[in-house]
Amino acid sequence: MLGSDNHAQLLSFASFLPETKVATTSFASPDDLPRSLDFVRLTGILAHREVSDGEGSFELAVGAAKKALSRTDIEPRDIDLVINCSVSKMDGKLRQHLSPSFATLIANELQITNAQTFDVSNACAGMLTGLMIAESRINSGQCKYALVVSGEHITPIIDEAKRRNLYLHPRAIASLTVGDGAAAYILGPSKEAGRIRFSEPFTMAQYNRHCIGQACKSHAGPQMRTRAKDLQNGIIDNLGDFLKRSIDYMELKWDEIDHTYSHPTTPKAVKKGAKVAVEMMGEINFLHNNSAETANTASTTHGVQLEISQNSGYLKSDQTALLVSFGSGLAILAVHFKLPKGVENWS
Amino acid sequence: MVVMLSWESKKIGYTGLLKSALKLAKKAISNAGIKPDEIGLVVHGGVYREHFRTEPAFATHIQGDLDIHCHGIELDSRSCFAFDVTDGSCSPHVAIQSVADLLPALSTNYALLCIGDDRPTKYCDWEHESYCVVAVIGLSGDGPKCESIIHDNSNLTPNATATGYFDQSIKGNKFVNAGTVEFLEQQSSKNFFQGHQNWLSGKHMHEFLQLINKHDDTLEHRIVDRSGKSTTAKWVF
Numbered sequence: 001m002l003g004s005d006n007h008a009q010l011l012s013f014a015s016f017l018p019e020t021k022v023a024t025t026s027f028a029s030p031d032d033l034p035r036s037l038d039f040v041r042l043t044g045i046l047a048h049r050e051v052s053d054g055e056g057s058f059e060l061a062v063g064a065a066k067k068a069l070s071r072t073d074i075e076p077r078d079i080d081l082v083i084n085c086s087v088s089k090m091d092g093k094l095r096q097h098l099s100p101s102f103a104t105l106i107a108n109e110l111q112i113t114n115a116q117t118f119d120v121s122n123a124c125a126g127m128l129t130g131l132m133i134a135e136s137r138i139n140s141g142q143c144k145y146a147l148v149v150s151g152e153h154i155t156p157i158i159d160e161a162k163r164r165n166l167y168l169h170p171r172a173i174a175s176l177t178v179g180d181g182a183a184a185y186i187l188g189p190s191k192e193a194g195r196i197r198f199s200e201p202f203t204m205a206q207y208n209r210h211c212i213g214q215a216c217k218s219h220a221g222p223q224m225r226t227r228a229k230d231l232q233n234g235i236i237d238n239l240g241d242f243l244k245r246s247i248d249y250m251e252l253k254w255d256e257i258d259h260t261y262s263h264p265t266t267p268k269a270v271k272k273g274a275k276v277a278v279e280m281m282g283e284i285n286f287l288h289n290n291s292a293e294t295a296n297t298a299s300t301t302h303g304v305q306l307e308i309s310q311n312s313g314y315l316k317s318d319q320t321a322l323l324v325s326f327g328s329g330l331a332i333l334a335v336h337f338k339l340p341k342g343v344e345n346w347s
Numbered sequence: 348m349v350v351m352l353s354w355e356s357k358k359i360g361y362t363g364l365l366k367s368a369l370k371l372a373k374k375a376i377s378n379a380g381i382k383p384d385e386i387g388l389v390v391h392g393g394v395y396r397e398h399f400r401t402e403p404a405f406a407t408h409i410q411g412d413l414d415i416h417c418h419g420i421e422l423d424s425r426s427c428f429a430f431d432v433t434d435g436s437c438s439p440h441v442a443i444q445s446v447a448d449l450l451p452a453l454s455t456n457y458a459l460l461c462i463g464d465d466r467p468t469k470y471c472d473w474e475h476e477s478y479c480v481v482a483v484i485g486l487s488g489d490g491p492k493c494e495s496i497i498h499d500n501s502n503l504t505p506n507a508t509a510t511g512y513f514d515q516s517i518k519g520n521k522f523v524n525a526g527t528v529e530f531l532e533q534q535s536s537k538n539f540f541q542g543h544q545n546w547l548s549g550k551h552m553h554e555f556l557q558l559i560n561k562h563d564d565t566l567e568h569r570i571v572d573r574s575g576k577s578t579t580a581k582w583v584f
Contacts, residue, residue: 087401096401096511098522099394100503100574101434108505116498117576118441122430123402129430136448200454201428203389205411206418208403215399215467215520220513222401238420245422329403329429332420 008138009190010337011145012071012346015307016063016182017294018051022155024295027162028176034167039176044267048179048295050155056091058102060182061151062109064303068184069110071346074145079186081137081146082107082117085126085299087213089119090153094221106149115147123211124263125327126150126299127183128335132198134187144189151182152298156221163219174211174226177266179295183303199246201333207234211328232269235326239273240280243324246334247281254281257336258319261305263326264291273324286314299327310343317341348447350490352457353378354482356553361466362397364479365405368461369412371481379457379483386415386483387455389429392442393548395464399511399520404431409461428453435509435572437498438462438548439480440580444496446484458484463549467511470519478549480556491559491566494581502575504528509573524573531571538562541569559584 024046028039040046051060061084069076084103090096097105103117122129127150134146161175187196210231216223247254260277262270270289277284290308291297297304302323309315317339324334355371355378376383391406406429411417416427428449432441439462446458463479507526514521530544533554540558542551548570555568562584571577 089401094513096399097508098399098511099433099435099509100437100507100572100576104434104500104503104574104576105505105508107500108503113500115500117500118432118434118437120430120432120445121401122404126430132452133445133448136452140448198452200426202420202426203407203410203429204417204419205407205415205427205429208407208411208417211402213400213402214397215511215513217398217520218518220515222399224402241422242420245420327403329407331403331407331428331430333428 006139006141007190007193007195008135008187009195010340011186011188012068012340013185013303013306014064014067014071015300015304016060016067017049017304018055018060018180020050020052021047022050023047027158034170042268043177044292045177045295047293049181051092051153051180054092057086057088057151057153058091058105060153060180061086061106061149064151064182064184065106065110065147065149068186072186074186076110076112077114079112079145079147080115081134081143082112082115083130083134083148084119085130085148085150086152087123087126087298088152088154090156090222094156122331123327123329124298125325125331125333127302128323128325128333131185131335132201135196135198138187138189146187147184149184150299152300153180154178154298155180157224160216160219160221160223171225171227174228175224177296179297181294181297181300181304183300185303196335196337197250199334200249202242204234204238204330207231207330231330234330236272236276239276242332243277243281250336252336257322258285259309259321260284260287261302261321261323263324264289264301265296267292310346315339315343317343348493348495349443349450349484349486350488350492352483352485352488352490354480354556356478356480356556359477359479361473364463364465365408367479368409368463368481371479372409372413372459375481375483381457383413383415384425386457386459387427387453388446388449388458389427390442390446390458391431391461392433392438393462393464394433394435394438395467397465397467399467404429406431406461409459435574436546436548436551437570437572437576437578439552440496440570440578443493443580450486456485460484462552464547467522468520470514470517470521475547476550477547478553480549480552492583494583496578496580498578500576504575507574528573538565539567541571544571544573
């Protein structure tokens, strides 16, 4: 996307997590799982967040969007594109929003009155897909400020998995790795080219039946069935070449990337991926693998991790970050951006 | 923006969107005079999916079943990307616009567009006629050119929603339309077409495509969603 007269940049990001924290051992102890599986050791997930009564994807998304907006000097009326990327769109009563787009309702709640609003659905890669569309709109001059937002209320799939005999339904075990959370990004125009760059996006559709999320047929709420090991192998087998191609395509130098984030299906999986990345590309300056207490929050994971890094004081203005995203399908894409100016001062 | 190089559409039953999409896609790709592996982007637009599926994107199933660049990444392999968009019955225009947004940045000249819905479960009341529409979209070439797409949310009724839920009394998943809507009827004039407000995405596009051959200048196609929001695409022939 370099070379056009207009350029885009990330103005802010934010995540919003529900307050209730649930320890992994409270629902996935070795006694609960087939072959006395030590789930915490296997995944590295210690806990996740869950919504309270009255909260769902919508409330989480609105919380993240408000926070992201408060970190800019943009008024809601200035936003002219809102893209929602939630997979779940699930309310506190386990009802799934279908139409009109969730983005329309989020914009309405935030009094964003002048924006085009629609949803992108690309599983856990949804937010990066949405960011790619938003960046393109800004580059082409069709849009000035964009809000890309997602709220994920997905922990009901934990309850669904727990209702199953996991010996008989091993593909439900991956459902125990999720958490609720939300993220939002604000994009705006920039005079500087290259503040945000995208890799070539890939969908390795040979894996499109390896992770299926849909309504549970016997109870209220969703279910997910995952061939986790095969899916992880699909990522690991292709990650090296993907990174090599992406870094060349984005005209970057690997050793100049300050912060790296992967989609954290589990902290253990991120470590495996990092090993492949180091073998192919060299040492990673700073791998942020901090989802142990938030788990896999689907499309919102990168935003959640960025927020944790910001709160820890790791992020500085104009440093660079690479987000690598994987989503059921199997979608793989990456974005590289310069961190927003003033990021170290955000409250 | 983009050019619709070829298109196919047909009425489908309660389910079977994927099967129809694959059949129509093969015809549309052939009619466009290209090979499937020249497609680098697949975008689906619609609202209702079988069993209220949320992931993966429906478009990944089209890409996978057409076997378009889905077997791994190598340093010099070609790529294809697939995802879905949704915005009620305005989904077709959002999908076309998304193709127009991304196609220039990808190392491909062609995208496959699929529009349509499946009845989610047998428990769902389904008063709609379902259509599947597939088109090959390019940045240039012979065919109707989508020059612009504008949106209008000013007539939005936020409580006119559709929501999926589990009906405990029948132990099955259904959806419910909330809010009361006085539907706008179909409107048509020389250079303007607007379908009935209660149509689904597929029917909006199917009926629009029936008019294409009768035009040699411009045609504005407006879709008004049940929620009141609308999109208008300007096509030049």
